[in-house]
Amino acid sequence: MKYISGLSSPVFNRTGPRAIAILGSTGSIGTSALRVAAKNPGYLHIVALAGARNMALLARQADQFRPPYLGVLEEQHARTLRDLLPAGYTPRIFIGLDGYTALATLPEADLVLAAQVGAAGLVPALAAARAGKVLCLANKEALVLAGGIFREVCRGSGAAILPVDSEHNALFQAFIGHDGTTVSRLILTASGGPFRTTSLEEIHAVTPAQALKHPNWSMGAKISIDSATMMNKGLEVIEAVHLYGAKPDEVEVVVHPQSIVHSLVEYADGSQLAHLGMPDMEIPIGYCLGYPQRLHIGLERLDLAKVGVLTFESPDVVRFPCLRLAREALLAGPSHPVVLNAANEIAVQAFLDGRVSFPGIARLIDRMLDGHDSLPVDNLDHILAIDAETRSLAEAAIAEGAF
Amino acid sequence: MKYISGLSSPVFNRTGPRAIAILGSTGSIGTSALRVAAKNPGYLHIVALAGARNMALLARQADQFRPPYLGVLEEQHARTLRDLLPAGYTPRIFIGLDGYTALATLPEADLVLAAQVGAAGLVPALAAARAGKVLCLANKEALVLAGGIFREVCRGSGAAILPVDSEHNALFQAFIGHDGTTVSRLILTASGGPFRTTSLEEIHAVTPAQALKHPNWSMGAKISIDSATMMNKGLEVIEAVHLYGAKPDEVEVVVHPQSIVHSLVEYADGSQLAHLGMPDMEIPIGYCLGYPQRLHIGLERLDLAKVGVLTFESPDVVRFPCLRLAREALLAGPSHPVVLNAANEIAVQAFLDGRVSFPGIARLIDRMLDGHDSLPVDNLDHILAIDAETRSLAEAAIAEGAF
Numbered sequence: 163m164k165y166i167s168g169l170s171s172p173v174f175n176r177t178g179p180r181a182i183a184i185l186g187s188t189g190s191i192g193t194s195a196l197r198v199a200a201k202n203p204g205y206l207h208i209v210a211l212a213g214a215r216n217m218a219l220l221a222r223q224a225d226q227f228r229p230p231y232l233g234v235l236e237e238q239h240a241r242t243l244r245d246l247l248p249a250g251y252t253p254r255i256f257i258g259l260d261g262y263t264a265l266a267t268l269p270e271a272d273l274v275l276a277a278q279v280g281a282a283g284l285v286p287a288l289a290a291a292r293a294g295k296v297l298c299l300a301n302k303e304a305l306v307l308a309g310g311i312f313r314e315v316c317r318g319s320g321a322a323i324l325p326v327d328s329e330h331n332a333l334f335q336a337f338i339g340h341d342g343t344t345v346s347r348l349i350l351t352a353s354g355g356p357f358r359t360t361s362l363e364e365i366h367a368v369t370p371a372q373a374l375k376h377p378n379w380s381m382g383a384k385i386s387i388d389s390a391t392m393m394n395k396g397l398e399v400i401e402a403v404h405l406y407g408a409k410p411d412e413v414e415v416v417v418h419p420q421s422i423v424h425s426l427v428e429y430a431d432g433s434q435l436a437h438l439g440m441p442d443m444e445i446p447i448g449y450c451l452g453y454p455q456r457l458h459i460g461l462e463r464l465d466l467a468k469v470g471v472l473t474f475e476s477p478d479v480v481r482f483p484c485l486r487l488a489r490e491a492l493l494a495g496p497s498h499p500v501v502l503n504a505a506n507e508i509a510v511q512a513f514l515d516g517r518v519s520f521p522g523i524a525r526l527i528d529r530m531l532d533g534h535d536s537l538p539v540d541n542l543d544h545i546l547a548i549d550a551e552t553r554s555l556a557e558a559a560i561a562e563g564a565f
Numbered sequence: 566m567k568y569i570s571g572l573s574s575p576v577f578n579r580t581g582p583r584a585i586a587i588l589g590s591t592g593s594i595g596t597s598a599l600r601v602a603a604k605n606p607g608y609l610h611i612v613a614l615a616g617a618r619n620m621a622l623l624a625r626q627a628d629q630f631r632p633p634y635l636g637v638l639e640e641q642h643a644r645t646l647r648d649l650l651p652a653g654y655t656p657r658i659f660i661g662l663d664g665y666t667a668l669a670t671l672p673e674a675d676l677v678l679a680a681q682v683g684a685a686g687l688v689p690a691l692a693a694a695r696a697g698k699v700l701c702l703a704n705k706e707a708l709v710l711a712g713g714i715f716r717e718v719c720r721g722s723g724a725a726i727l728p729v730d731s732e733h734n735a736l737f738q739a740f741i742g743h744d745g746t747t748v749s750r751l752i753l754t755a756s757g758g759p760f761r762t763t764s765l766e767e768i769h770a771v772t773p774a775q776a777l778k779h780p781n782w783s784m785g786a787k788i789s790i791d792s793a794t795m796m797n798k799g800l801e802v803i804e805a806v807h808l809y810g811a812k813p814d815e816v817e818v819v820v821h822p823q824s825i826v827h828s829l830v831e832y833a834d835g836s837q838l839a840h841l842g843m844p845d846m847e848i849p850i851g852y853c854l855g856y857p858q859r860l861h862i863g864l865e866r867l868d869l870a871k872v873g874v875l876t877f878e879s880p881d882v883v884r885f886p887c888l889r890l891a892r893e894a895l896l897a898g899p900s901h902p903v904v905l906n907a908a909n910e911i912a913v914q915a916f917l918d919g920r921v922s923f924p925g926i927a928r929l930i931d932r933m934l935d936g937h938d939s940l941p942v943d944n945l946d947h948i949l950a951i952d953a954e955t956r957s958l959a960e961a962a963i964a965e966g967a968f
Contacts, residue, residue, distance in 0.1 A: 462835075
């Protein structure tokens with residue numbers, strides 16, 4: 163296997179402070195990243211923060227870290243934000259997708275943390291890669307939709323991609339320093355989510371409130387539902403294929419309810435290297451922000467004797483069909499993962515809104531994949547068109563009912 | 566932490582076949598290594614085999630691999646061996662410690678596998694390091710006795726040390742490719758041996774036959790008894806301190822009865838990198854013989870879902886005082902580990918011979934450590950003198966009885 167990008171950015175050789183732009187700073191990953199930054203004030207310097215919805219939080223973050231640049235998606239949010247900032251602090255506020263893209267390519271930024279949720283994060287993340295940044299990628303959809311494009315862009319620009327997702331970060335730590343050509347399998351661990359032991363019958367009636375309760379990780383709503391359906395793991399299988407240059411059948415999933423082993427890389431000799439730790443996103447986020455150094459983030463240490471027992475089981479694709487659908491999309495053709503992701507985003511929002519049932523999420527995705535004929539995804543326009551069309555089709559299907 | 570040697574041997578950059586000398590080829594490690602060699606005939610080329618006792622086996626190995634050099638410890642063994650070799654095959658046979666040392670420094674050998682048991686392996690292993698060889702070190706006593714000397718010798722000679730012991734090999738795989746200065750702990754896993762759940766009272770009466778039955782690993786008699794007393798883990802703590810340049814309190818032990826997780830390296834950010842695999846010595850041996858490539862050794866793959874459950878617990882130093890004694894020796898002074906090891910070798914042999922009881926092993930070692938005043942161990946002569954004196958004292962103590 164061959165990693166998606168080189169890892170020879172000049173940023174990695176510098177020992178001085180690092181300038182970081184965070185896109186999606188008000189979300190779960192963004193707030194964790196700022197906790198890590200607050201613990202390493204001399205080393206991690208925030209130059210830009212951008213958030214799409216929670217202006218009160220964005221203003222508090224801006225007040226604390228005082229970056230010279232901020233970003234929001236809408237004009238009215240810019241006004242709200244400006245009013246919330248303290249007197250005497252007048253950062254430049256960028257607006258809209260173009261504004262996010264400007265922040266992703268800021269000359270002052272060494273690292274860009276792409277922590278937006280969903281397909282919306284693709285364009286700025288790709289812009290950061292084109293600009294040769296160190297891209298700390300928490301937005302897995304960027305790779306699900308455009309993994310091949312990222313690989314090509316990084317080759318040309320010298321950008322380095324560091325994976326923030328705990329599983330892919332675990333794989334990264336177990337991958338570097340070893341000969342990638344001798345990797346035989348990537349094994350993603352999955353908590354199994356809140357319905358790991360729920361019967362097929364009971365799963366049909368679960369509510370959004372039940373689905374939002376993840377046993378181990380504190381995460382946003384979208385990823386919590388993806389974890390409940392195991393689509394999160396399906397998307398991660400696709401992400402792993404792109405990040406590590408793996409074949410689909412070289413990526414496996416094992417259910418590990420304790421979320422202590424964060425994934426494993428298997429080598430040709432039967433060795434498996436694993437990353438273990440407490441389930442806290444500050445670890446993979448801090449790893450990316452500090453790479454190749456390690457930051458002190460002062461978390462409780464993993465004590466295996468105290469944990470006592472780690473268990474592992476095979477995933478059940480009957481109760482969790484999304485995992486099967488993701489694999490099928492990966493094998494069907496380059497545009498099917500785009501359809502899978504767009505249909506899933508619409509279905510999850512509709513589930514949260516009470517418009518589709520929990521098993522309806524998988525049924526809607528299945529319908530969208532079934533009706534899709536594979537198309538080329540050679541450039542961003544192709545991808546965005548397929549994404550937009552799928553969203554319309556999915557909304558129309560929901561409006562007709564029966565999911 | 567800073568690894569004991571550099572890892573820039575020109576051998577590692579060559580893609581062609583490698584010439585290997587195996588000292589201790591008739592033991593458990595040696596025979597496993599030859600199985601690995603037989604699976605990679607184009608790549609691993611045996612130039613020397615040496616064995617101390619089993620001439621019938623040494624002759625069969627020699628017949629199979631046809632190395633130009635053989636080694637034995639005694640003149641009469643050389644004659645026996647010569648008679649057992651097939652007509653037309655006339656390798657040069659080296660004799661005695663000087664002979665072993667000659668094999669360890671053979672100009673034709675790229676790699677030297679030091680797989681002798683006990684302190685007897687020290688002199689040839691050190692000679693290989695002085696000669697700048699890639700030293701695949703299975704003889705943990707070499708480091709327990711002379712770790713500081715090995716570090717110094719490697720700096721001068723450019724020798725590279727690769728650890729064969731499964732735990733230290735696991736640490737090595739989790740250590741390379743990462744910044745050693747950010748390592749916070751080395752965590753050695755221990756199976757707990759055959760008496761992990763045996764009560765303190767019952768342990769007092771165990772027999773050699775019971776102690777030789779290791780639950781997971783197939784090993785020689787000496788190391789099996791060391792595993793039963795957990796002195797094996799104590800020696801490994803000392804070995805880890807020397808190999809990785811760790812402080813004694815940076816090396817911990819966790820009992821893990823399934824022997825699937827082979828040890829873990831903890832980093833400053835709370836990350837723990839672990840090596841997992843089936844408990845088969847061909848994996849770490851093959852890793853060393855192939856480094857930095859990985860050899861195909863065709864073993865059954867680890868399937869965590871099939872294993873199902875991994876458990877971890879703290880070691881019990883009341884029932885297993887040898888673990889405590891090893892730590893005390895490490896802290897007491899540079900010569901105490903030499904005493905610990907020599908007393909242990911005598912005690913284990915006496916236990917196997919029925920001359921001391923199982924708990925008598927620890928009592929004898931404790932007595933020897935108690936009576937020892939720390940001495941400098943700046944050179945091999947110091948070490949060998951302390952080793953020899955301890956053996957005499959230990960034998961005398963046993964002769965007096967009461968162990």
